[in-house]
Amino acid sequence: MPTExxxxxxxxxxxxxxxxxxxxxxxxNYDTASVNRIIKELGIARGSVYxxxxxxLDLWLYLKEYSEQQKMNVIQSVDxxxxxxxxxxxxxxxxxxxxxxxxxxLCSRFLxxxxxxxxxxxxxxxxxxxxxxxxxxxxxxxxxEKEAGTINPSIPTELxxxxxxxxxxxxxELLQNKYEVNFDENFKNGKPLIASNITExxxxxxxxxxxxxxxxx
Amino acid sequence: MPTExxxxxxxxxxxxxxxxxxxxxxxxNYDTASVNRIIKELGIARGSVYxxxxxxLDLWLYLKEYSEQQKMNVIQSVDxxxxxxxxxxxxxxxxxxxxxxxxxxLCSRFLxxxxxxxxxxxxxxxxxxxxxxxxxxxxxxxxxEKEAGTINPSIPTELxxxxxxxxxxxxxELLQNKYEVNFDENFKNGKPLIASNITExxxxxxxxxxxxxxxxx
DNA sequence: TACATTTGTGACAACCTTGTCACATATCCA
DNA sequence: TGGATATGTGACAAGGTTGTCACAAATGTA
Numbered sequence: 177m178p179t180e181x182x183x184x185x186x187x188x189x190x191x192x193x194x195x196x197x198x199x200x201x202x203x204x205n206y207d208t209a210s211v212n213r214i215i216k217e218l219g220i221a222r223g224s225v226y227x228x229x230x231x232x233l234d235l236w237l238y239l240k241e242y243s244e245q246q247k248m249n250v251i252q253s254v255d256x257x258x259x260x261x262x263x264x265x266x267x268x269x270x271x272x273x274x275x276x277x278x279x280x281x282l283c284s285r286f287l288x289x290x291x292x293x294x295x296x297x298x299x300x301x302x303x304x305x306x307x308x309x310x311x312x313x314x315x316x317x318x319x320x321e322k323e324a325g326t327i328n329p330s331i332p333t334e335l336x337x338x339x340x341x342x343x344x345x346x347x348x349e350l351l352q353n354k355y356e357v358n359f360d361e362n363f364k365n366g367k368p369l370i371a372s373n374i375t376e377x378x379x380x381x382x383x384x385x386x387x388x389x390x391x392x393x
Numbered sequence: 394m395p396t397e398x399x400x401x402x403x404x405x406x407x408x409x410x411x412x413x414x415x416x417x418x419x420x421x422n423y424d425t426a427s428v429n430r431i432i433k434e435l436g437i438a439r440g441s442v443y444x445x446x447x448x449x450l451d452l453w454l455y456l457k458e459y460s461e462q463q464k465m466n467v468i469q470s471v472d473x474x475x476x477x478x479x480x481x482x483x484x485x486x487x488x489x490x491x492x493x494x495x496x497x498x499l500c501s502r503f504l505x506x507x508x509x510x511x512x513x514x515x516x517x518x519x520x521x522x523x524x525x526x527x528x529x530x531x532x533x534x535x536x537x538e539k540e541a542g543t544i545n546p547s548i549p550t551e552l553x554x555x556x557x558x559x560x561x562x563x564x565x566e567l568l569q570n571k572y573e574v575n576f577d578e579n580f581k582n583g584k585p586l587i588a589s590n591i592t593e594x595x596x597x598x599x600x601x602x603x604x605x606x607x608x609x610x
Numbered sequence: 611t612a613c614a615t616t617t618g619t620g621a622c623a624a625c626c627t628t629g630t631c632a633c634a635t636a637t638c639c640a
Numbered sequence: 641t642g643g644a645t646a647t648g649t650g651a652c653a654a655g656g657t658t659g660t661c662a663c664a665a666a667t668g669t670a
Contacts, residue, residue, distance in 0.1 A: 180616095181616075181617065184616085184617090204512075205424070205512060207424065207425045208425065208513070210656085211658070212656085212657075221618060221619040221620060222619080222620065222621095222658090222659085223618070223619055223620070223661080224618060224619075226658090226660075227618075232658070232659090289512070292509070295421075295506070296425070331604070332600060335567070335597070335600050335604065338566070338567040339601075339604060342559060342560065342566070342567075343556075343559065346555070346559040346563070349555070349559065350551075350559075353528070353551065353555065354551060380552070383548075383549065383552050384556075387548070387552065387556060387608045387609070388608070390607060391608035392604070397646095398646075398647065401646080427626085427627075428629090429628090437648080438649040438650060439628090439630095439649080439650065440629095440630080440648070440650070441647080441649075442629095444647070444648075448628095449628070611670100612670090613668105613669085613670085614667100614670095615666105615667080616665105616668080617665080617667080618663105618664080618666085619662105619663080620661105620664105621660105621661095622660080623658105623659095623660085624657100624659095624660105625657080626655105626656075626657065627654105627655080627657085628655085628656100629652105629653095629654095630651105630652080631649105631651100632649105632650105633648105633649080633650100634648080634649070634650105635646105635649090636645105636648080637645080637646070638644085639642105639644080640641100640642090640644100
């Protein structure tokens with residue numbers, strides 16, 4: 177939890193701080209992320225950080241909550257009821273994912289890291305939340321779609337969920353393979369991961385969903 | 394490259410060293426892995442390590458090559474020509490993967506880490522090799538199977554390859570979800586990840602391959 | 611203006627890391 | 641046995657890390 181002092185900061189100061197911290201924790205694992213680099217980047221004193229947060233862990237937890245909230249705000253704008261077809265809904269979720277990446281590139285990269293690259297024992301207790309949440313959501317959907325006839329009931333729910341989640345997360349890698357140069361460039365320049373390849377991304381998503389649908393129907 | 398001194402070491406000494414080093418680099422990222430912990434575990438002097446290897450990086454590269462070689466030895470025993478059906482071949486590869494994990498648990502965990510969790514800039518130049526190799530192999534297969542009629546030619550090769558690789562690698566996660574407790578136990582005790590769940594693993598693999606086949610046919 | 615409160619500072623301690631190197635010990639060979 | 645070579649040792653330097661704390665500056669308040 178950030179201190180009163182941090183919350184009392186001017187909007188601009190706070191945002192500048194969050195951005196610098198996010199960048200550090202997006203570029204490095206928890207263990208190798210350095211408070212020194214953050215303050216150097218911001219040009220502030222070491223003590224300030226510890227007047228805002230009790231800990232490195234405290235700061236990390238705040239950034240995690242902050243980023244998840246940002247993502248939630250974007251994702252939850254997609255309403256399941258607005259789609260009759262499950263796969264259309266699924267596709268819409270991906271599209272919102274793109275928008276999130278474009279609007280919050282640092283959050284996006286940070287969440288990607290803590291979701292798939294982080295392995296520090298210091299934070300391992302806090303890594304499960306997101307995934308198990310997603311699992312619950314997908315499980316719910318799969319069971320619904322099994323009844324609705326969209327998903328073959330003979331396929332174990334657990335397997336279908338794994339299939340869907342695993343594909344959702346690996347799409348980034350697919351695009352990295354396809355548009356290698358741009359991804360690296362964007363990362364270096366601190367741009368959103370997807371950047372200008374939106375249409376290609378949409379095409380890849382469509383192809384992928386077709387495969388998923390074929391497998392699970 | 395290890396020095397003459399290291400290669401001259403007695404088989405037992407060398408193996409003990411490799412195991413301790415593998416354990417350290419399997420449990421920690423490159424940056425946070427500690428030579429101090431390795432020597433403490435082995436009860437040897439700091440200087441010895443630097444008489445065997447010039448560098449921490451040099452040691453890491455050796456362990457990488459060593460582990461990859463171990464895996465190759467196991468995997469290459471599966472001959473494509475021994476199978477008329479591609480999916481049978483694919484299934485056999487998984488089975489060999491189980492054997493590798495059972496016979497070389499440390500190598501298995503180390504390779505898993507450098508394949509999916511590593512993000513240190515120090516070693517980033519050396520991380521691509523394995524993946525691009527796998528991609529080449531899978532690409533070759535997919536193209537063959539397209540001609541043979543096993544895989545639908547209208548599916549882009551890139552997509553099919555991504556599908557296969559992504560599923561191959563995420564199977565571990567599926568099993569972790571299913572048999573959470575056992576996995577944690579095995580990890581703590583330094584046992585192979587899969588251990589006693591071989592039959593369950595085989596079942597999960599079969600189910601998964603059925604889905605893959607359905608999607609790609 | 612004068613005082614109280616909040617915010618900012620950076621030297622510092624304590625602890626880690628890697629790689630070195632002069633020295634000690636063990637092993638081999640004649 | 642004696643001398644050369646190979647192997648083992650651990651204190652050390654140089655650099656990094658986090659969190660602290662007495663103090664300085666800015667801001668709010670009366």
